[in-house]
Amino acid sequence: MNLNKIKFDHSAKETFPELSIQKIRHIPFSTYIALDPISRLCKIGKTKSLKTRLQRLNNQFKTTLIIIALFYDDYESEMHEKYKNYRVFGEWFFLSNRLIQEIQY
Numbered sequence: 001m002n003l004n005k006i007k008f009d010h011s012a013k014e015t016f017p018e019l020s021i022q023k024i025r026h027i028p029f030s031t032y033i034a035l036d037p038i039s040r041l042c043k044i045g046k047t048k049s050l051k052t053r054l055q056r057l058n059n060q061f062k063t064t065l066i067i068i069a070l071f072y073d074d075y076e077s078e079m080h081e082k083y084k085n086y087r088v089f090g091e092w093f094f095l096s097n098r099l100i101q102e103i104q105y
Contacts, residue, residue: 031075033103034065041092042068042100044083046076069103 032050034043034057043065047053050067057065086093095103 030073031071031079032067033069033079035068035100036061036063036065038063040094041088042095043092044076044079045091046074068100 030046030048032043032045032047032053034045034054035041036043043057045053050070054065054067057063080087080091083093083095083099086095086099088094
């Protein structure tokens with residue numbers, strides 16, 4: 001899988017790099033991985049409006065998700081298949097720090 005990732009600042013003060021809602025404008029991408037820093041669960045999904053999607057997820061789950069990876073193309077199905085052994089429910093996965101770092105770099 002040749003992933004066409006969006007590069008973003010890795011110097012955030014969070015445990016993992018963060019792409020804040022304020023920095024997300026109209027970036028043309030499709031697939032994202034968002035981390036819930038409290039439960040440590042990752043949401044693998046796709047959208048054309050990350051800002052709107054992230055706001056809805058944050059409101060729905062009463063959390064502040066951190067975007068740990070963005071991809072220009074639709075890799076959602078491939079990533080769901082690759083990480084199927086780590087699926088907790090739906091599009092939510094428990095990914096270890098090692099797997100998260102593998103995705104990011």
